[in-house]
Amino acid sequence: MDLYIFSIINYNIKGKINIMSKNNSYSINSEQFYHSKLFQKKDFIIIKGKGSILYDDKGNEYIDCETGHAVLNIGHSHPKYIEIIKKQLDDLVMIPPGYPNEVRYKLLKKLSEITPRSLNQTFLSNSGTESIEAAIKLALAVNRDKKKPEIIAFKKAFHGRSLGALNLTFNMRYRKPFLPWLTTNVKFASFGDIESVKKLINENTIAVIIELVQGESGVFPAPYDFARELKELCVEKKLILIDDEVQTGFGRTGKLFAFEHYNIVPDIVCMAKAIAGGLPMGATISSEELFNKMQIGEHFTTFGGNPLVCAAANATIEIIEQENLVENSAKQGNKMLEFLKELAKDDKKLIREVRGKGLMIGVDYRIKVKDLIKKAQEMFLLLLNSGLSTIRILPPLVINDIQVEKVLSVIEKLT
Ligand SMILES: Cc1ncc(COP(=O)(O)O)c(C=O)c1O
Incomplete structure (x- = not known):
């Protein structure tokens, strides 16, 4: 045979x-x-x-x-969430991001309304990792004149496992087998120690990425003064502050977003997990000014922002607010x-x-x-x-x- x-x-x-x-x-x-x-x-x-x-x-x-x-x-199986999704299933599950869609528009508008004024444009994707990938690419696109752009991340940070996001994830257990494909252009500072960040900044540094409450390595909230000093440092050195709210977002920490605990406004916010109540969605939200530095086609995803998931996200945010x-x-x-x-x-x-x-x-x-x-x-x-x-x-x-x-x-x- x-x-x-x-x-x-x-x-x-x-x-x-x-x-x-x-x-x-x-x-x-x-x-x-x-x-x-x-x-x-x-x-x-x-x-x-x-x-x-x-x-x-x-x-x-x-x-x-x-x-x-x-x-x-x-929570699981919220009746309003189910009702809204069922209706959307009847109407339209998928239409690519190039087709204007009212459900998607409602979500994009809502995301802009529930975040600070400067965060007014969003790229929708399908997971936390993808929201990080988009943030990395946005930061690189904004700094396309730099020959060897560097990003500062933090020790014990977790930002995902794809080959872009993995560069920003600290744990060697996740990184080791893939080191040949990882970049040396990410430097890791000590979480909570502003001097260690300052030491890593050089003329190539373009951005700093932080989870304001580190989730995967033991639940570590950033000290208040540290987060504020970090924001000031980013402003002073013209660095993009990327806030990974994948785990902390949508009320998890007792504020809608963790950055609200610190009264700071990041330049890019990455969201996922809770955003669509259990259906897969990622969102990278930033300013029109930064997004204008990217060209059509430099980033894209097929499923990102499909009406079914957008309806789920609209329902989720409505439930969070109303209840x-x-x-x-x-x-x-x-x-x-x-x-x-x-x-x-x-x-x-x-x-x-x-x-x-x-x-x-x-x-x-x-x-x-x-x-x-x-x-x-x-x-x-x-x-x-x-x-x-x-x-x-x-x-x-x-x-x-x-x-x-x-x-x-x-x-x-x-x-
Ligand atoms: C802070 C943070 N960023 C990014 C990710 C990656 O998200 P996903 O698993 O949806 O790709 C996670 C997942 O646990 C996370 O906790």
């Missing part, structure tokens, strides 16, 4: 055996057979979500404090932070430090947290790690008092 045909048959047989292995139906291991081996899979199957709660196939209810890594700010979710994030976040900081005072407990803003909270332990997260799951609370020793609490912003009490009581039991 032809080797090619043989391998297809073999592949199908193996797939069948795997899929049919339990009661002729889907089981936990079925997916592993076909999925690239790049993910550590959970040992339970979620089939439904409502508000802050996820339901598994055995009827168990979990409080979701992972929210797809800070995506579900409006005062930013205020709830600040209120519930403060309650949690207060309680957890009190717990951390007890030297006998495992907690070393509690950090965060709003409902973006990191509980730093004296031990690795993998087993603690597993224990929490057994108590029907889904948490996320941030680095090896920090638990990240990222509930939907719709979380209520009773659910917050439950979250805190599980965490108290863990420590």
Whole structure:
């Protein structure tokens, strides 16, 4: 038999055996057979979500404090969100960005209204990483006269894993295999240390990129004075300040955007995750002045700003506003932070430090947290790690008092 045909048959047989292995139906291991081996899979199957709660196939209810890594700010299956998307599905799913579209217009206008006046034009894409790619290209296009343009990022920063964004991501675990394709034109300063930024600035520096609350490396909010000095430094040295709000945006930190905590206005803001309530969208927002430095065709994406996702984003922002979710994030976040900081005072407990803003909270332990997260799951609370020793609490912003009490009581039991 032809080797090619043989391998297809073999592949199908193996797939069948795997899929049919339990009661002729889907089981936990079925997916592993076909999925690239790049993910550590959970040992339970979620089939439904409502508000802050996820339901598994055995009827168990979990409080979701992972929210797809800070995506579900409006919670799962919000009725208004579903209604708006269903209507848009009937009308028009996809039309390329070159075709004017009213739903897209509404979103672009809204993004301009909810951000400072200078941030008045947006490039829509499909993910956080893409929003960063667009920001990098915009900064480079604005500085096309520079021979060897450099960007300053921060130690412990995370900005994505594509070959552009990966340049700005600090962790060697993500970078190492791809170093031959990474640039040396990114320098890493110490987060919170303005002198370390100053030392890296030279005639080639074009931009600084920052997460005002670092998310992936342990939840570190930037000190207030540092963020303000950074903005002043960028103005003084004519550097573009890029603010990565992919994780912090849309109310997560108790303000609509983290830069509001610091009373600063970045030159470019990158958004994604929560923006479209669970459907994929990225947005890079900046000024007309900067975007005018880019030419038609220098950046593009097929799906970016399609009407379906724009409708989802419009619905998400409307829900955030109408249900005062930013205020709830600040209120519930403060309650949690207060309680957890009190717990951390007890030297006998495992907690070393509690950090965060709003409902973006990191509980730093004296031990690795993998087993603690597993224990929490057994108590029907889904948490996320941030680095090896920090638990990240990222509930939907719709979380209520009773659910917050439950979250805190599980965490108290863990420590
Ligand atoms: C701060 C930050 N920037 C960028 C990204 C990349 O976003 P995405 O996974 O949507 O590409 C992430 C993802 O976790 C993030 O937290």
